[in-house]
Amino acid sequence: MSFPVLSAILLAPVAGLLILLFIPEREELTIKIVSALATLVSLVLSVAIYFLYDSSQGGLQFCEEISWLPEWGIKYSLGVDGISLPLVLLTALVGFTAVFASWDIQRRVKEFFIFLLMLVAGIFGVFMTRDLFFFYLFFDMAVIPSYLLIIIWGSTRKEYGAMKLTLYHVVGSAFLLVAIIATAIYGAKALGYFTFDLYSLSQVNFDVGFQKIVFFLMLIGFGVLVPMWPLHLWAPDGHVAAPTAISMLLAGVIMKLGGYGLIRVALWFFPEAAHYWAPFIALLSLVNVIYGAMVAMVQRDLKFVIGYSSVSHMGYVLLGVAALNTLSLDGAVAQMFAHGVMTALFFALVGNVYQRTHTRELARLGGLAHQMPRVAAGFLLAGLASLGLPGLNNFVAEFLIFLGAFGREDLMLGGSLAFRTVAILAISGIVITAVYVLRIVKNVFFGPPLPEWEGLSDVRGVEMVPIVVLGFTLIFFGLLPSLQINMIDASVAPIVAKIKAAKAIGGIF
């Protein structure tokens, strides 16, 4: 591709960022417009390459490469394939709508959008890069902006929430960096030259003992972000503390970094270890789903509910990863996209509710559909997507994950009963999700109108952008899933082939 489109997508927010530096603090509207334009450029380009991507040919396309650090084999190399392209589109979508969701920020608008654009650029980088060094560089670039965004513009217990989130991410990325270093050095010994390039490192066959340790380190590193069960506690506290736009990005996209990393790096490099750790991940994913959904049910704060719901939904992605077959991995990637869009929509709407009622306690909220029918409709749409209603994107993704986990080819009939029972229990999650989602809709939006919320105004004009854009995406990919799944399947196939080729050593238990 002559025109470096991927760099354009990555650098559009950075360009916006630099322009903002020179706009005086007072011009709040121009600041918002510039940010919106920056993210719009990325969105338009992402949509363009999404449809220009030729899924029959599969593999990495739109590649760019600049040699960055020859001795260490580090190259600024970008490229997207079936797995990363949907996530790039997701980042563009959520980034764009996040700008609109924070249209009502009053305090220190300029700094807010500078850090926001920095965050978005970082996430773009992770999904596009083909080089482990830049993968980690962009991966960790989100730490400072998200911390600053939360402590300055956050809400309840923002100091605690921000610090907790940052420390979880930093500790997680510490484990990840050690794993990356070990891999790079093992690769250097095996290949003869020092490189961080993903593709060449994936050709190295690491010995099994090494794989098990490094896979586990990566599992912790990525697990923190997914969020995997015992490491998930940053999610609820982080989301409650974060302002709307940041919760959208955190739950919508940053959680996907973990899932993407697991598939792109961990599974691709260490197939034997994947087999070894698969049952362990499956069990944790089950806890993620059931535990996350149950706890979401009893929460008293609206944002906590959605925070825990993200934990539950990302549990499906983990299940998809643990099942290690084409169907479930396709489903996992699709679920990451679908869940990203859905959670971003949820948080945008909760933002709207909070911005009007200044409270998120379920006890005090009720009958808001009377005052805010559009928000109610949007919330219902997002809720239905989250419980996996057919016709919306999540259903197809979850269906593939369940089918993959339930009917693993190698586990056809005689397959290990343990894995299938885990799959069945995980699938029962859809019932619990239905319970807590509809309970929220019932308590918050339906029921008699409360005098306390009498004069509330509904969303109009600019605030509708997130609902329209994200809602449309959910329905569009819900009705035409082949546009998404064909592309993903083409790129998942090589990874699954490699996993199948690796002799299935016994699982951890």
Added chain:
Amino acid sequence: MITLNHYVALSALLFCIGLLGALGKRNAIAILMGIELMLNAVNINLVAFNRFLQPSQVVGQVFALFIILVAAAEVAVGLALVINIYRRRLDTNIEDLNWLKW
């Protein structure tokens, strides 16, 4: 017959006495005195090695001379600082100089 070991043993003993002086005394100047003793011990060591192991060269003595020079400079600055601290706090007792802690 006096051998190298005698001198080195003597130097070690002098060094340890100096160390005891530096660590064991409360007055700042006493510590300085202790340090001077330790440096003297090192000088004895060096001169002894030069005399017994490298008689043809004078490297050891050169080193010793430089050390004497540095020691002198050090004492000068050290005493200046002691007087400076005395002027501030009317006290050269090390145990009282603990405003900077934790």
Added chain:
Amino acid sequence: MPDSQAVFFWLLAALVIGSALAVVLLKNIVHSALYLFLTFVGVAGLYILLHAEFLAAVQLLIYAGAIAVLIVFAVMLVRRGDIRLSNLYSIHFLPALVVSLVLFALVAVAVGRQLWLGYLAPPPEEPLVSLARNFLGEYVIAFEVAAILLLSAIVGAVLIVRGRRRSAP
């Protein structure tokens, strides 16, 4: 009868060690200062035994002459309260004693077991000439650096002792 070298050595050694102990153990800072002077003289004597006459002279001049005197002046300047109790033991005296003894033991053992390999040769005829040749030959950089070191030490010491004159605005 032991030759003169050995006698002188043991005398000077006793002098050095004795006065060093005195410096450390006495409670009166002035007595310590005086005994320090004696130690330096003893060490100078040792240098003579080791055929380092120039060094002995320098030792006498600088250490005994300048440093010891300087210390006495300093002691006079910072005299406060009863001089007899001006140099008491610190709280760490006992642990310090233990540490120094162990250190001495260690070094003694190390030196004892060490088989020093050196060669026998007559000392250079004019030691002074070889010294000078070294100072301005092999160690000329050290020599220059030493010069600058003394300069900055003097400037610094004067600065600090002069303290804040009202002169500077």
Added chain:
Amino acid sequence: MVNFGLLYMEIATAALGLMLLAWGLLVPKRERQGIAYLTAAGLLALLALAWCTRGAAGTVLPGYTIDLYSIYFKSLFLTAAFLATICSFDYVAKMGFNQGEYYALLVFATLGMMVLATSGELITLYLGLELMAITFYILVAYRLDDPKSAEAGIKYLLLGALSSAILLYGFSLIYGTCGSTVLREIGKRISSGQADFALLLGLIFVIAGFSFKVTAVPFHMWAPDVYEGAPTPITAFLSVGSKAAAFAALIRILFLGFDNQAFLWLPLVTVLSVLSMVLGNLVAIPQKNVKRLLAYSSVAQGGYLLLGIVSASLLGIGAILYYAMIYVFANMGAFMAATAFYNNDRSDEIKDYAGLARRAPLVAAVMLFSVASLAGIPPLAGFPGKLYLFSSVVARDYSYLWLALLGLLMSAVSVYYYLQIVKAMYTGNPAPQKGALQVSRGMEVAMLLVLGILFFLGIYPTPLTNYAFKAGETLFMP
């Protein structure tokens, strides 16, 4: 004939120092400020000189060789000195007295560092060390009106003297057992077999001496008190210059002199590194004073640098060189911000930093990104530095994976206390009467320079990486 031409750097620096001293005496009281600018210009000129003649190589004296390794460190010291000078523009002006001598001593200290880093021979090395040390004893006690500075001065002198005494004892033992003071000779004479006890003791005393300068735990205890007491620009220069010079000398001694005995001192250095990283980071958490916090952080950074020595490979040394340069910028950035704040509010307490972001966005930004770089968070220069260090350790063999993990977890802990400063700056609201911070023009330019470099090297580390790793190689060339 001894080729003194190669000593142009040392001679030029000495000349600058002497000139400043003379200038200080001659010029009347009023334009004191002139000296500061003169110093800065002089150091910049020297830096430029070092940069264009980085190709120079050759041996002046048996122990004293000029190579890329020494020029790299010289440029590092000159950069640190330059930044420290700019840092002290206002600081010294506010102090009001003895300005001329302050800058002269600063330059002499730089000279001391240069000699320490370049010399391959024990005597010259010791004298470089002492020149640096003594000038710092004076500079630390330079705030004559502040009892803390006096206390810091006396503490640093006495402990410094003790450490150099033990160092000298070590040198004497080495001289005794090996018969020479030139490191390369010593290296040849030491067999790789079972070292005799005296040599081992000598080595331990030398490592203890240098650990004091490098603030490796448990020899670090002087650092927090002296850093807090000393004037802020001096603390900055001390924490960066003295540590880097000590590392240069330590590497030279260990790798040139005691290379055959590596199996002896490696476990020792590993222990020191672990202790420094752990204790440095842990005790930094409860700190309330910015300078004291940066002191403990400096102890921890010393621990990371020691990792490079633990890896005992060219990769490790290159990593140390790279990280040392980054450490200069990051630490100087943080201390510049602290100085700027101190000049206005006369306080170093973190709680007084409340709302600084709104009063002085540039100062807050410099503090934020310098501290983030110290923590090793991309996209700042600290990250490639830590990456090289930990890669070099893991490259040694995989059993060191735990060491890399410990290091990274400790830098995760460091993120916590660094963010305490950031939190105060960015969330607190400033005390009512405090207006915007006046920062001198020179300081602002320097801050922008540091910010630029931290970001540039963080994203595109190649130029410095090549320079550092080539310098690392020249150390071993005969």
Added chain:
Amino acid sequence: MANLYWIPKAWLIPLLPALAFPFIAFITRKARGLSALTAILAIGVSLVISLGVLWEVIAHGITMDNPVEYSTVWLQIPQLLKIEAGLLIDPLSAVMLLVVTLVAFLVEIYSIGYMEDDPGFSVFFAYLSLFGASMLGLVLANNYFMIYFFWELVGLCSYLLIGFWYHRAEAARAGFKAFVVNRLADFGFLLGFFFLFIIFHTFNFRELAAAIPAYHNVGLLTVAALLVFTGPIGKSAQFPLHVWLPDAMEGPTPVSALIHAATMVAAGVYLLARAYVLFASLPNVMLVVAYVGGFTAIFAATIAIAQRDIKRILAYSTISQLGYMVMAMGVGSMTAGIFHLTTHAFFKALLFLAAGSVIHALHEQDIFRMGGLYKDMKVTTVTFIIGALALAGIPPFAGFWSKDEILAAAYHNGFLGLYILGTLVAFLTAFYMFRLIFITFFGERRAGLHGHESPPVMTIPLGILALLSIFAGFVGTPFTARGFSTFVYYAAPHEVEPDYMVMALSTLVALAGIALAWWLYGRPSDLPERLKESYRWAYNLLWNKFYIDEFYLWIYRRIFWGLAEAFHWHDRHVVDGLWDGVGDVTRASGQKLRYLQTGNLQTYALVFFTAVVVIALWMAGMGGMIR
């Protein structure tokens, strides 16, 4: 299949209402008339096409064995998965198409009158169109995935319509309950056809129909069949998942008529018919189906006796009739089940709409607060009675023929117990229907009550449905040649020979039921009160629906919620406590270590030299120097 005209256009049937939904919701929302018109037009055209399709199915002799199937690939993962979106046209689907479009058409017309003063008028029609689209999609689906797809969409529409008057908390709660219970059933259904997929690698009905009989592993197939059966249990409100239907009455009455009586609840029975080959090949599963159907019938009928709310009675009657259909499937006669489904759709819709017009007039649902309405609401009363007669199974009304065929099938296939049970249910049905009629229409007038006849837009659909309730039955009577049983059948078309004994007995029993109702409620007497007093426990049991609701609530609140609270506590204290604990330990250790720095210079020096000594000893010890 040469010149088929209508059938190729069958994909329009679900598409038109589907397009009507967004059209109304976004464009014509403000204009009430236009919205209603769009909805009715859409379903009307679909009705016409459905009639065309039915006509061509009959005319071109498309039978159950060789249906017409169109399908395109919706989602394909090479060699692993092929999900297709396709239409399956055969007599079964043709009949269902007709029933659904016809009833929907009539209900939409009826709703114009019923909902006219409701603010959400056009939204109501949008939801009805969406429901129509998804129900028709479900009927036409040719594979399990697509049926599940529309199955859930239908569940969504029922949720939206039950909770239509969301300002009433009970309606919102009822909607929530309906969706959750259905979701639970769908979970089982999903697992069911997952099992089928991993065995046969396809979702397509006809491929499965070919493969299932040849499959030997009965055990796994039984599990699959039972799991698939959980779908209908939920959707068709069979015991134990019936609890949501009575609460669904919170929705507007046209909704109850269309969704919770005629069409959606029948979807479960339709699925059983569509997947009949799976059940037919497993005898013990058939037993389960039969007895579940039978028990639900009797269970619901008994509860209906004691109810006071007109819509609740009809709701329980629907559950009971659905039990009949499932029992029919269970005893082996798919034809009887579908035939009863068709007739039941008409007369139950009629009954609900008539009840609707009563409620519309009196704004009252408790039958004991109504009386003597026959004077003011002539048409409603007459149509209601026709419906009741059809439901009770009095010849020649439609209900009689379809119920008789089920009882005959049960009797002939050897399910004597179920036959007796069926007859008893017929008796109870007749009793509670005419109890209702005598109290509401013929009882003495309550004070201050003034009923007025509903406007024609509501009474015309009632008339049409009344006609259908009368004549629909003749399609499948044993006497008509090539009747319903030759049209919709499993395996082979079979002629139904009349069984006079069964017919006579069921008519007799129905008449007895009516007589008992007249005796207790027709004439003024205090007998019901005294009966209620003497058998207080029985009355309470029935009135409280055997306390099943309370039992489920107890499970939901105590066990489910309790477990969730336990998890929450565990999450906040144990897991969070653990990680925060690690943080606190680090901070505390930092706090403790801080005090090592005493500030005394000699302490530092002491530590310095002790360290030197310790290192020397350790290195010496390690190097084996000393000793």
